[in-house]
Amino acid sequence: MSETTSERVQEEFTKATSAELQDADIEKDRAILGRDWASRSQEFLSTATPEAIRNFAHGYGDDNPLYCDPEYGRGTRWGGQIAPPIMAAVLNAPLRGERPSKQERGGSYRGIHAFVSGGTWDWYRPIRPGDTLYSFGGLESVEVKRSEFAGRSVVKVHREVKMNGNAEVVGVYRTLVIYTERKKARERGKYAGIEEPSYTDEDLARIDEIYAGERPRGARPRYFEDVAVGEVLPAMVKGPLTTTDMIVFHAGGYGFVPYGLKTGRLAYANRQRIAPFYIKNEYGVPDVAQRVHWDSAWSQAIGNPRAYDYGVLRECWMHHYLTDWIGDDGWVVSQHDEIRKFNYHGDVQFLSGEVTGKYEEGGRCLVDIAFKATNQRGEDTIKGTATVCLPSREHGPALLPEVPADLQRRAVEMMARHGELLREGAR
Template sequence: MGEGNEGAARLLDRGKQAPGLSDQQVEAARKLIGVWLRRDVHLPAIYEPISLHDIRRWAQYSVGDDNPLFSTTDYGKGSVWGTNIAPPTFLYTIDSGIVAPGLPGVQWIFAGGTFEHSKPVRVGDTISAKARLIDVVEKSGRSVERFISQVGEVIYSNQAGEQVSRYVGEIFRIPRARSGAGFRFEKEPRNNGEPYRYTDDELEEIAAAYRNEMRRGAEARYYEDVAIGEELPVLFKGPLTLVDIVGFYAGRRTVYNVLKLAFQERDRHPHNVYYSPSTHVPCHPAAGHFDVEIAREIGMPGAYDQGWQRINWAGHLMTNWAGDMGFVRRVGGRVTKPNLVGDLTKLTGKVTGKQIVDGEALVDVEWWGTNQRGEKNCSGTAQVRLPSRDISVKL
């Protein structure tokens, strides 16, 4: 029969899987502020040398970016970096940035996050991460009466012990619908809650935007040529499909466990499970990203994106605009409205500032995304280091 574990606990009773928020739970979570946590959000944490394959998969599948700087060996060797480097949000695949300890059975929802990069991630680097909770705040909103914001910090370091990046992310902890205290989204009044139907002309506009996507590439964008108020070219993402969401997962080094490994994870974390009302089959609550039944239990109107995807897209917007010689020092933002299957997001931005700091030519950018109904669904800021015609300025 092989090895077994007959003493393992039974799966959690489905009646206990959707608790509300209690003051005791919140206080217990607050006690974890400042504690460096084990990183088993997605098992196992993988701290191995990064291959071009890892970078290519993230860029192409998780971001939808075909920049050869992230995928082609000879192109990387001919770049200013001398090798292939990773897109600005690649570190999500080393550590997800989810720092949400405690509150068992209370759903986590990505709210936003910001990377502050010190160095590029290169092929051959080995990146490790450590994380801690830095704040817990009780909040309320239009769509949910009471929820908790957990803010976490992740430090990423390379094989030389150098800090590569610092990430600060916010996770909302919101009771599931079955608790009676979860999300309550109103139906979209313009179409009575029905999915948006695209016209042939709209689809042709989207196809043309993809065909003509503007990428600066090897042509330098010099600091001196950038003007405050300058607008960034629009980057289209969508309409979002289930294939796009599965592709996002496929591009990651770590993802949710399956089959035997999934049942073993539920033995370790019995509250982190959703039981289908129709089949009683247990699965990970994150399946709501591509399963409507689970999405509605979580409180979403339908299957929806991983919120990180929109931060990914902001990074893509920045690298397209800055060109291969640019380096994204900071990129981050917030998701402000669900991005459901079928939604289109158009990202753009504008230059808000310029300065030379410690010998670096830095440009500040404000960015945002708008869906097919003209509603803003994400926004944030970035800072990009650009090459300068002044040879005293760092590249």
């Protein structure tokens, strides 16, 4: 990139990122804590068709036939193809319901950098071909912190309840999002000294050796009785990360709603709707601020050495790690993860895990797992924990968790209101 082009990018960056965190936005958020609203978002995917399930799994590198081959699924305990539970994150059809007023929508945080720092999932039932998912939820918590990366920051937890068309709760997703002032993040320059990765043929051969040894557990049951505390899970690898990986993840169904990736006159309309999200590139053309995930020049403008992945992508990777290990007969009950470092283009992630506990609870045989991903610099970029349910020789198949009664009741209420408004022809 020429000096003139670099200066132009920096100039546009300065114009677009001069915003600072506003106390008024924080107070607006605090005023709506605990409120549930129907989600009117139209995701890139709404319904889990067989092809959509396969393409989503392929989008993060998962070739498990339980998700990718409808014929294979008929021979499993599920009686057919199911989706990886984490697909609930990318499925959503608009749910009709009361809309929050302008005063009830929380802070706008215009011009403030936001990134996913982790999340917690609880899953209750599988997604099957033909399922359309809807959701409702709201802001669960908000707090102000001092961030090592960017000074003052706002940490928010969003709660999203995902349900199918029968108002059956599929899962609950709590997302941890951190809002930082981009200008301050750039000025601190914390990541300026990170070296560019470089791989020899021998390095790539070691990575390929791990890929070659990876296999989903599949039809061989992993029985509860055969698992021991302290057991180490097999190695898995992801990367080195490329722009192609980001394209494939989007093609698999990740739509980045409510901002979205648009082209042509749809992009024009989106710019009218959310103008601050568009910042001029080196050609003077408005482009999405989201391009930090594939445009290293823009990522450098906000203080990072190279473009970097989505936190959601790494959550999917860790989910892949878990579902490969448990086999067809197991179930991931919950997954909690914390994003500790950026995963830059060119970085490779080595996934590892260990069994930390096993116990029986409510007629289910449960196993706790601690997991992490470590890059080629030896840095842990994501750490987390999970609970899985396994089949037992003594107690039988892995049982799905029960949905809390108050949560299921709320889902029925939200779906009933959706149907009522549909009948009335409400918009």
